[in-house]
Amino acid sequence: MQTLSDAPPPGQPPNPRRRTHERPTPDLEPLRARALEVHGRLCTEYGCPVPFFAERDPLSELISSLLSHRTKNRDSYRAYQHLRQRFPTWEAVRDAPEDAVREAISAATWPEQKAPRIQAVLRKIDELHGALNLSFLATMTVPEARVWLEALPGVGPKTSAATLLFSNLRRPALPVDSHHHRVASRIGLIAPGTGLEPAHRLLEALLPPQWDAQRVYDHHEVLMMHGQRCCFFERPACQRCTVRDLCDAFQTRQVAPVGAA
Ligand code: SF4
Secondary structure (H helix, E strand, C coil): CCCCCCCCCCCCCCCHHHHCCCCCCCCHHHHHHHHHHHHHHHHHHHCCCCCCCCCCCHHHHHHHHHHHCCCCHHHHHHHHHHHHHHCCCHHHHHHCCHHHHHHHCCCCCCHHHHHHHHHHHHHHHHHHHCCCCCHHHHHCCHHHHHHHHHCCCCCCHHHHHHHHHHCCCCCCCCCCCHHHHHHHHHHCCCCCCCCHHHHHHHHHCCCCCCCCHHHHHHHHHHHHHHHHHCCCCCCCCHHHCCCHHHCHHHHCCCCCCCCCC
């Protein structure tokens, strides 16, 4: 069964089975060098710096991110816009009848799950912070802010990173979507079979700690773009791939690229 959230169920630790796929004591330096080389080549290919696509406040970005789970960008954007038009404030969303919120976000997948989840998140923020505003996260370190966000219902590492990086907070936290995850796995930046959730910590550890939000954003965007435009889920276009010589899956013939028999 698919899960709505990128977080473990409330009260449960992360799936221990996923940890078996993590590298136990990885030698990070060769992986860091490979990640930087991949970053540089893909930036040349797709163009860096990549313009930020939004400048929402962090609470708005958090809700937008919750709506985007397993939903096409176009549909989650429509759901977010409709929600904002239907309710003038986040307090109004929190206090609305659940079916009215569900109707407002019906363009997204699983509105029947996302509506109560969004209202629960809003209630929890109000309970913890006393106001529906996340601007205070700017005063925390990135790890502290991520822990705070991931204590909210249904918020995992992808959503917490998106909230910090994509919002007007512009903090250097690395989200990993399915394209980014696939490319990183094939290249060998993470071990085959590493889950999306542990991949966040492993891939972020490969980036220079002094990188600012723009460079972290560029890294996420160019790996995502590579997955969308070249390293397809089925039949990747390896013959025109700029990082082919760095790719474990290509070098060991684990992929069936376009043109292969
Ligand atoms: S060589 Fe092929 S599998 Fe490897 S990153 Fe490039 S497109 Fe993806």
